[in-house]
Amino acid sequence: MPSPTEGRRVPAILCAGTAVIDEIFRVGRFPTPEEKVHATAFLTLGGGCAANAAVTITRLGGRASLAAPLGGPAGADSIGDRILDGLAREGVDCRSIVRMPGMGSPISGICVDDAGERTIVTYRDDRITEASVSDPSSLVADVDAVLADNRYPDFALPICREAHRRGIPVVIDGDKAAREKDTLLANASHVIFSAEALRETVGMHDLAAALKLLAARINVFLAVTEGANGVLWFEAGAARRMPAFRVQAVDTLAAGDVFHGAFALALTEGQSPVAALRFAAATAALKCTRFGGIGGAPTRPEVDAFLQERG
Numbered sequence: 239m240p241s242p243t244e245g246r247r248v249p250a251i252l253c254a255g256t257a258v259i260d261e262i263f264r265v266g267r268f269p270t271p272e273e274k275v276h277a278t279a280f281l282t283l284g285g286g287c288a289a290n291a292a293v294t295i296t297r298l299g300g301r302a303s304l305a306a307p308l309g310g311p312a313g314a315d316s317i318g319d320r321i322l323d324g325l326a327r328e329g330v331d332c333r334s335i336v337r338m339p340g341m342g343s344p345i346s347g348i349c350v351d352d353a354g355e356r357t358i359v360t361y362r363d364d365r366i367t368e369a370s371v372s373d374p375s376s377l378v379a380d381v382d383a384v385l386a387d388n389r390y391p392d393f394a395l396p397i398c399r400e401a402h403r404r405g406i407p408v409v410i411d412g413d414k415a416a417r418e419k420d421t422l423l424a425n426a427s428h429v430i431f432s433a434e435a436l437r438e439t440v441g442m443h444d445l446a447a448a449l450k451l452l453a454a455r456i457n458v459f460l461a462v463t464e465g466a467n468g469v470l471w472f473e474a475g476a477a478r479r480m481p482a483f484r485v486q487a488v489d490t491l492a493a494g495d496v497f498h499g500a501f502a503l504a505l506t507e508g509q510s511p512v513a514a515l516r517f518a519a520a521t522a523a524l525k526c527t528r529f530g531g532i533g534g535a536p537t538r539p540e541v542d543a544f545l546q547e548r549g
């Protein structure tokens with residue numbers, strides 16, 4: 239069966255937001271305070287919502303560029319240099335990365351336990367939030383969609399505004415609570431929250447009710463991911479649920495980022511938002527079966543085969 243991308247122009251997506259280094263320890267269980275535990279595996283590789291989404295897109299056969307603030311300059315900030323090397327190996331166009339002189343790039347220490355769950359500690363120099371892109375309209379001139387996480391809203395906003403003005407899809411990864419009357423959301427076409435971020439944004443535990451409340455305030459395609467419980471989206475006045483694919487999860491780190499990257503790519507290929515959710519769920523489920531954060535993101539033939547096998 240031919241892949242949906244065969245014979246078509248390869249879509250290009252600009253991802254905007256965070257890029258970090260992930261130092262990932264695999265542990266039997268998380269340490270308690272004062273306790274030392276041995277890791278059974280260790281990996282260090284790139285991470286961060288937007289960077290992980292960009293890697294997902296290239297692995298799935300799309301073109302991805304990344305606009306993200308990093309420390310700098312090159313040679314002085316080894317973490318940033320490592321992030322860029324890793325992204326270049328994945329075929330991500332990094333020309334829109336902004337390096338901030340005299341600052342270190344963000345870094346995360348992560349434990350993944352036997353159940354595939356993770357705990358994350360991140361260090362970032364907060365001055366990095368002062369970074370900005372010089373020409374947002376040229377950044378979006380040649381792309382089919384923008385995908386932005388909301389970790390650096392002031393950095394991503396001019397990019398989303400330009401993309402919105404051009405009428406291309408603007409997908410927001412609501413990875414943290416959004417502000418009331420959030421201008422990033424006002425420039426979006428599709429917003430997919432993580433469960434905790436939506437709960438905090440709306441101040442309500444029930445995800446279906448939270449979606450409904452937010453849908454009354456913003457006119458976008460609205461969804462929320464809930465780990466192994468799948469994804470809910472709002473359509474025709476009600477919240478609907480798509481269950482996650484059942485897999486043996488060994489590492490859920492980066493599942494949300496992979497989900498967003500796959501969703502954005504599927505939209506640019508002409509899939510409906512609901513079909514794109516399913517494609518994203520399959521891509522994220524496959525990622526969860528492999529240890530190593532974004533290193534476990536699948537390729538397009540793997541996702542196509544998985545979807546065919548699961549009907």
Ligand code: ADP
Nearest residue numbers: 432463464465466468482487493494519522523
């Ligand atoms: P985030 O990391 O942003 O909180 P989630 O944990 O909600 O993201 O996961 C995003 C998506 O990844 C889910 O909606 C689901 O499709 C998929 N996923 C996550 N965990 C699992 C799992 N254990 N089994 C199958 N799919 C999963």
